[in-house]
Amino acid sequence: MTKTNPGHFFEDFKVGQVLEHATPRTVTEGDRALYGALYPTRFAVPSSAQFAASVGLDPAPVEDLVAFHIAFGKTVPDVSLNAVANLGYAECRFHRPVVPGDTLSTASEVIGLKENSNGRTGVVYVRSTATNQRGEVALDWARWVMVHKRDAAAPAPETVVPELAAVVAPEELVLPEGLDFTTYDFAAAGEPHRWDDYEVGEKIDHVDGVTLTDAEHMLATRLWQNTAKVHFNTEARPDGTRLIYGGHIISMARALSFNGLANAQLIAAINAGAHTAPAFAGDTVYAWSEVLDKAETAAPGVGALRLRLVATKGRDESMTLRGGDPSTGSGGTGKYAPGVLLDLDYWALVPR
Amino acid sequence: MTKTNPGHFFEDFKVGQVLEHATPRTVTEGDRALYGALYPTRFAVPSSAQFAASVGLDPAPVEDLVAFHIAFGKTVPDVSLNAVANLGYAECRFHRPVVPGDTLSTASEVIGLKENSNGRTGVVYVRSTATNQRGEVALDWARWVMVHKRDAAAPAPETVVPELAAVVAPEELVLPEGLDFTTYDFAAAGEPHRWDDYEVGEKIDHVDGVTLTDAEHMLATRLWQNTAKVHFNTEARPDGTRLIYGGHIISMARALSFNGLANAQLIAAINAGAHTAPAFAGDTVYAWSEVLDKAETAAPGVGALRLRLVATKGRDESMTLRGGDPSTGSGGTGKYAPGVLLDLDYWALVPR
């Protein structure tokens, strides 16, 4: 029994502690193919080696979310095996494209701890960094997660809540070396919409929906070596359902957003993310986006759009984020509207 | 809303119009592996790099249908997003093998239009050409599809119905450069049957059946970037089922045909194809073939067989194509027999 990993409990974490996560993982063309089978993605950069080369990316990177899921999956056995809930993300930056042949490893530093008043759980804040085989940073992010205590009687640690930026400042976005959208082929990419065509406050209903299956979300979740048992084992939950990995919803929504955001080729940063409701097989996932901000970048022909990507169970043509009351607007502070599964705030790179 | 693609309606098409379809797609070894996981294929050329090289194909091509599905998938957003039904294929020729690393793009020319008498739909004829990254033609084909009108009151266009060959003439088949079956290894390929062993009129019951699942047909259909919503969204159809992409049935039947046609290694042309009934998860697909014609080719040791490939729901050992009356024969003109899902007429290349 003692040889298996019970995961860390709240009282096992100390501020400043560094966790070197296991199992480096080499990315392959097989990952690219599987990602395309699991999600309805058609972004031209990860789809076509020639298109990628034409914008300065040679070899063609895999989807940024492939890197995210792999890097994130490594943290699960050490950080969230005993998690109650994943509470949020912040300050996630993609430092360089990940290409087949790259090997990703992840390490996390505990940057905050806060015991809950019930004494049975606490919130752990970590900053995680994924590096490639050359030791270069591929991406990093902060995350906070509610974790069970092993023993409710264990004393509470000193509360440390890190200051995390609400948004990655545009000037801190890392642009892939060589990225150049000046000769961007809009016909090949599938839509004519440029950076200039998007306005702050604009919302886009991405129209299409996908009904989830258990086999597919398990294939995806395993591919990222994410081992959280609630995703795989019907005996792990009282109702006999498998909870779908939140990252599956992120990728599904991002792929659906192609329809209206086909030129949002690359993700430069994730500013914030909340999984607002669980999803299960049989749910039909739709997505809508809101343009939150725009920024110029130093790369030729490249602009940045700050987007809110919302996944919903069932289509919500009113695109209501909170309160069930469209007048509240997405900036409202009420509860999330029924059916909202994901509220993700990210920076995308688009041609100007 | 205006940024999403509503697809083209019947009145948007003009004869002579050229549609450059989006999202070039690079083929990888991941596609080969996924194809082998999705279909019970065992043809030796796409399975083995050494076998392929031994017949003059180095590197080993992927299955011809991988190229077909990818090339076809690109046309969906522009041609058939608002389709009522895919009516037929003709004059599909495979011009060269597709190998991992090739990037396929597709363009279509509208070659015919015919409004239906109900005034609500019309038939669109397109000729589509898929080219690789060197601009060489990989495959081309004609297809006609019934499409909704946006506005029933829109005037009917002049009727243009293209003349399409009922069969690709044997002398117009394109043989892969270097193909040579003179030292073909029948033991490795799995069956001893040569071109000479097949007789026109011969029928082969391929015996095996596969029960379909939703997860698998969605994985396949996404892999080809085919976005038709009826395949993915249980809310898109009144009965809450997902309609299975017709190409999934083509690939399943082709793979099942290995048992009796193991040496039909390559598809040179598709003469005609009809999806005669919809298929759903839970259906068990079987296949039978009929030898329609035979032809010699200029490539060493290579003969061509013209085959009818029929997929059925449930096994039909009587191999009845039409009318439910075996005496009618497959050349009959009655309705398709119950259970027939697909009637595909193609040229295969086999060792002599």
Add this chain to the structure above:
Amino acid sequence: MTKTNPGHFFEDFKVGQVLEHATPRTVTEGDRALYGALYPTRFAVPSSAQFAASVGLDPAPVEDLVAFHIAFGKTVPDVSLNAVANLGYAECRFHRPVVPGDTLSTASEVIGLKENSNGRTGVVYVRSTATNQRGEVALDWARWVMVHKRDAAAPAPETVVPELAAVVAPEELVLPEGLDFTTYDFAAAGEPHRWDDYEVGEKIDHVDGVTLTDAEHMLATRLWQNTAKVHFNTEARPDGTRLIYGGHIISMARALSFNGLANAQLIAAINAGAHTAPAFAGDTVYAWSEVLDKAETAAPGVGALRLRLVATKGRDESMTLRGGDPSTGSGGTGKYAPGVLLDLDYWALVPR
């Protein structure tokens, strides 16, 4: 009809007969990715090119079981298409790692025959050898399987029962050329347990469970070109279920065993294996292991553990192999305990 493969029946086999199985199969990075999507594996050698190179394996091999399943799948059409049951394995040795680009072919020699007293079935013993494109042995194994007679009246052959070793002797294990665990990175691999930390008789409950789906086991089984119809066709069995390929359970259990045996990186031999009960979609598979023996090896820093890997339907924290009576112990000779699906005896290579 005569062109399809009816499979061999008991009376078709002769001792000394050699069967050259069809369809050589090239292994790709796509297989590695799919294996990772189908099974929750996190062993560092097949996961990371850098880790593999750091222990002397460059390029990184795929999981040993990928090679096993592919090699085994080739034997099905000739050996077990008409099998009643797969009865056992013995003397399976992995002679060299299989890497992407390798092409595997399999041949089998009939080494024993024994008709059953009912006169309707018999046991066929074969020794199978899988070779790569250079003609080098990749793995070999003995297997015996109960096969239907075509004609109960056919005379029984002379009974020949081969002598098969109960265990591959440690000195007969083949160590991969260049394997060196002296600088093994335990943190990257995920667990600190060395060869010295395991004791003969020790049992490990691997804790995690996975609920099976039909789509996933079919994807896996097709990937190995295993065509046994009971796995794919709900019409092939009276109860309308699909029987899960026993190899799917082997791979699932092996992947689950990571939790406690993360450093059992490579399989050197399979001493014995029994599929003790069928598995179906909806079953939740767990695994436990018992250390049966330990041996030193000639490779630097490499020890061998002989392990019993048991897969169960539902978790059995008592880790009872036989009789439902824990006191019987795993060495007992009673019937297998309810819920036991697999009893696999193998040698793994671990760092010292």
